[in-house]
Amino acid sequence: MAKAGYHHGNLRQALVEAALSLISSRGAQGFTLSEAAKEAGVTPAAVYRHFAGREDLIAECARQGYAIFADLMEHAWNGGKPSALSAFGATGRAYLAFAKKFPGHYMAMFESGLSPNRSPELAAGMARAEAVVLKATQALSAHIPEGRRPPPTMVAAHVRALSHGVVELYARAAPGTQSPFTPEDLLESGIGVYLRGLGLIAPDG
Structure with a gap:
């Protein structure tokens, strides 16, 4: 029935x-x-x-996922308040929270193999979500001397790769979840090492 x-x-x-x-x-x-x-x-x-077929259905799952994801990321970024650095950290936590709460959407978006350019709607959804990360990295990069400043798009790509890696290896019920650290701690410390290398966080001690 x-x-x-x-x-x-x-x-x-x-x-x-x-x-x-x-x-x-x-x-x-x-x-x-x-x-x-x-x-x-x-x-x-x-x-x-x-x-039209299964891929069309998966693409709609991904489109809806990007809409949710972008909303969460924009809320986490909060216009860069109270500081670009703290807001940047909040976007990382939002990434993990999204992957945990919306696993079906996450997999449709990042693991289906579908091109974001499959439809204008899907491409627009992805662009909106990625714009938040780029906005955050641009705000942080402004604090780096111009001669040592990597392209914000590269920084954004590095952060996305780190976030995705933590999700894949440690945030799911798989052998990799045997880490003694929480996914949140792993991502926060990993981003901390990266930002320290860029001179955006003072060295320890």
């Missing part, structure tokens, strides 16, 4: 929620369109009224 949401015209979102659940448990490529339809309580044929 179809779920109630189908009768209320919410089939499209019901399919997204079904896909997110499957992605969370199996990975972005670990389910079929038929399984998503079954999870939503409809026939596979009904899916094609809203999505």
